[in-house]
Amino acid sequence: MKMDSKKMKNLLQDRLKAEGRVFTFDSKKDQLRIESKDTGKGVTISLPGIIAKWEQEKEKAVDEVVYYIENGLTALVEDPALEGKEKNIYPVIRSTSFPLQTNEEIPFVVDEHTAETRIYYALDMGNTYRLIDEKIMQKENWKHSRIKEVALFNARSLQTSLKTDQVAGNTFYFLNTNDGYDASRILNDSFLKEMSETVKGTMAVAVPHQDVLIIADIENETGYDILAQMTMSFFASGRVPITALSFLYEDGSLEPVFILGKNKKKEQ
Numbered sequence: 417m418k419m420d421s422k423k424m425k426n427l428l429q430d431r432l433k434a435e436g437r438v439f440t441f442d443s444k445k446d447q448l449r450i451e452s453k454d455t456g457k458g459v460t461i462s463l464p465g466i467i468a469k470w471e472q473e474k475e476k477a478v479d480e481v482v483y484y485i486e487n488g489l490t491a492l493v494e495d496p497a498l499e500g501k502e503k504n505i506y507p508v509i510r511s512t513s514f515p516l517q518t519n520e521e522i523p524f525v526v527d528e529h530t531a532e533t534r535i536y537y538a539l540d541m542g543n544t545y546r547l548i549d550e551k552i553m554q555k556e557n558w559k560h561s562r563i564k565e566v567a568l569f570n571a572r573s574l575q576t577s578l579k580t581d582q583v584a585g586n587t588f589y590f591l592n593t594n595d596g597y598d599a600s601r602i603l604n605d606s607f608l609k610e611m612s613e614t615v616k617g618t619m620a621v622a623v624p625h626q627d628v629l630i631i632a633d634i635e636n637e638t639g640y641d642i643l644a645q646m647t648m649s650f651f652a653s654g655r656v657p658i659t660a661l662s663f664l665y666e667d668g669s670l671e672p673v674f675i676l677g678k679n680k681k682k683e684q
Contacts, residue, residue: 419470421446421463428461431482437489450485459488460519469653480655488544496539496546498556498563504540506574507567508547509533509599509623511658522549525563532659532672533623535603537567545596571603578631586617586639588646591629599623599658605668612665621670622647622662625654632662 425448429439432450438458440449451458461481469477498505512534517523525548527535538545539552546552548563574597578589589611591598601607602623608631612619617635624630624647632643643662651660663670 419467421467424463424467424470427478428466428482428485431478432485450489452489456520458519459485461485465657472653484544484655496541496552498539498548498552498558501539502566503570505548505563505567506538506540506545506570506597507564507600507603508536508538508545508597508626509602509658510536510656518547518549522551524549525553525560527564529603530663530670530672532661532663537563540596568603571597571600572606574601574604576601576604576607583642584638585636586642587615587633587635588643589631589633591631592627594627596626598627598629599625601629602670608665609668619665620662620673621665622650623658624648624650624660625658626656627654630662 421443425439425441428448428450432439436453438451438453440451441447442449446463447460448463449458449460466477466481469480509529510533512532514534514536515524516526525537529535537548539548553560553563574595575593576591577593578591581588581590591601602621608621611631615631615633617633617639620632620634620640620643622630622632622643628650630643630647630650632639634640634643647662648660651657659672661672661674664673
């Protein structure tokens with residue numbers, strides 16, 4: 417069966433239909449919005465990415481997005497409390513193209529990170545998490561600085577076990593726990609510094625999507641090409657893509673790099 421946006425929309429509506437839910441299809445943007453009739457809050461999803469995953473994984477891709485939407489809608493029922501849940505607040509990395517505000521036009525609590533990435537903050541709710549916006553922050557009488565401090569502290573407590581692969585004389589390390597915060601480990605400065613002391617060549621870091629962190633020990637020019645291909649592959653398959661670019665790690669800072677053929681060039 418050839419899948420298209422209309423068929424995917426109908427498939428998702430069948431799986432997600434429930435009393436009090438409203439579906440809106442934007443054919444120009446190829447987006448489907450599912451929201452609560454009572455609160456007006458909801459989730460908007462882009463269909464082309466889901467269709468691409470469906471081509472590879474069929475029903476598994478649909479199961480994943482249904483799970484994501486169901487949990488997202490549950491998290492939106494009411495504004496969560498932060499007080500007493502400090503251990504459940506984490507930073508999450510998103511692309512700079514990710515929205516800066518909710519669908520209700522409430523700004524998220526964010527911090528700048530790199531030219532390609534931005535830091536958001538989330539309250540972990542078990543099977544899902546809720547991005548913290550300014551309405552939640554003000555309701556709780558929390559300051560931005562407190563949210564940031566608590567979240568970064570918690571990020572440093574996340575386990576950092578790695579899988580290793582060697583390709584063409586280069587070593588690649590993968591962190592993929594699927595806890596929702598794999599990319600967030602890029603904010604663990606002591607972890608990155610520790611890794612920089614073990615690499616033999618040039619250290620590069622990539623966060624192609626939310627559920628993976630790649631650290632590369634590049635010892636020859638081929639390593640840059642392999643990293644570029646690897647990062648693009650992960651970026652294309654991720655449920656929450658972040659960036660297909662990699663970063664050079666030098667003296668505690670991250671510099672985006674474009675990798676073209678066998679040449680590497682820092683972003684100006």
